[in-house]
Amino acid sequence: TSNCWGYGEDDGPFFWHKGYPIAQGNRQSPINIVTSETVYDSSLSPLIVSYEHCTSISISNNGCSVAVEYADTEQGPVIEGGPLSDAYRLKQFHFHWGHKDYHGSEHTVDGKTYASELHLVHWNTSKYQTFREAAAASDGLAVLGVFLEAGEEHQGLLKITDALNMVKFKGRTADLKEFNPKCLLPKNLKYWTYPGSLTTPPLHESVIWIVFEEPIEVAKKQMEKFRMLLFSQEEEDEKFMENNFRPPQPLKGRQVCASYN
Ligand SMILES: NS(=O)(=O)c1ccc(C(=O)N2CCN(Cc3ccccc3)C2)cc1
Ligand SMILES: [Zn+2]
Numbered sequence: 579t580s581n582c583w584g585y586g587e588d589d590g591p592f593f594w595h596k597g598y599p600i601a602q603g604n605r606q607s608p609i610n611i612v613t614s615e616t617v618y619d620s621s622l623s624p625l626i627v628s629y630e631h632c633t634s635i636s637i638s639n640n641g642c643s644v645a646v647e648y649a650d651t652e653q654g655p656v657i658e659g660g661p662l663s664d665a666y667r668l669k670q671f672h673f674h675w676g677h678k679d680y681h682g683s684e685h686t687v688d689g690k691t692y693a694s695e696l697h698l699v700h701w702n703t704s705k706y707q708t709f710r711e712a713a714a715a716s717d718g719l720a721v722l723g724v725f726l727e728a729g730e731e732h733q734g735l736l737k738i739t740d741a742l743n744m745v746k747f748k749g750r751t752a753d754l755k756e757f758n759p760k761c762l763l764p765k766n767l768k769y770w771t772y773p774g775s776l777t778t779p780p781l782h783e784s785v786i787w788i789v790f791e792e793p794i795e796v797a798k799k800q801m802e803k804f805r806m807l808l809f810s811q812e813e814e815d816e817k818f819m820e821n822n823f824r825p826p827q828p829l830k831g832r833q834v835c836a837s838y839n
Pocket of ligand 1: 713
């Protein structure tokens, strides 16, 4: 899909509102999470992550990130509980990252930026027939956000970072079977949750965000492998894929709930 939007000086997040007016809507993502203003919500039940049956299909460079896709089957990996009233099935996960380790995440915490942010994208299969339909509905998607910071090598992520050289160019896809993303979640599943949007066009306000407080550690050399990916196709001028993050958007009166006190 040749997008007419990107992350450059002339097609980046500050221009997206021209093609997608919702960019200036009332529940846009990401946001800066001000921890002193989050509200502990004792009614939030524990998040239930059922990733046992994990049939990953492939890893692909879609020109704005690198994504691992999952089969759309009944017994696929699902999440429920927490702020969710229905079961949401995992469709794909992808990452956002910076030119250097000091920035790259989309959400920020008291202004702190992380090297990268992993998004596990799920859709409400109780209420909608397809991902595309759910992606346009106010309670259609639930995305888990995991912060990545530079530190120890992440064993679980090695299978992903070692596959990146197979999808260097935009439009490339490679097999990636049986990858279970449970290993990418932090030990502590304390989270913040708030109503938001897709952070890329079409920016639909259809996401219940669940952002884990605890980052996972990945090695600097693993982060560097993301930065050798390209936004561009094989024949085009080489444009390294980096800084593919949208900056924090206005909260517009929304409340961020904490799953813990
Ligand atoms: N960064 S993020 O987690 O917020 C995120 C970004 C993109 C997607 C995603 O898979 N798509 C966005 C919608 N698009 C398909 C589509 C649907 C309706 C209309 C047009 C196009 C694919 C999901 C989550
Ligand atoms: Zn994302």
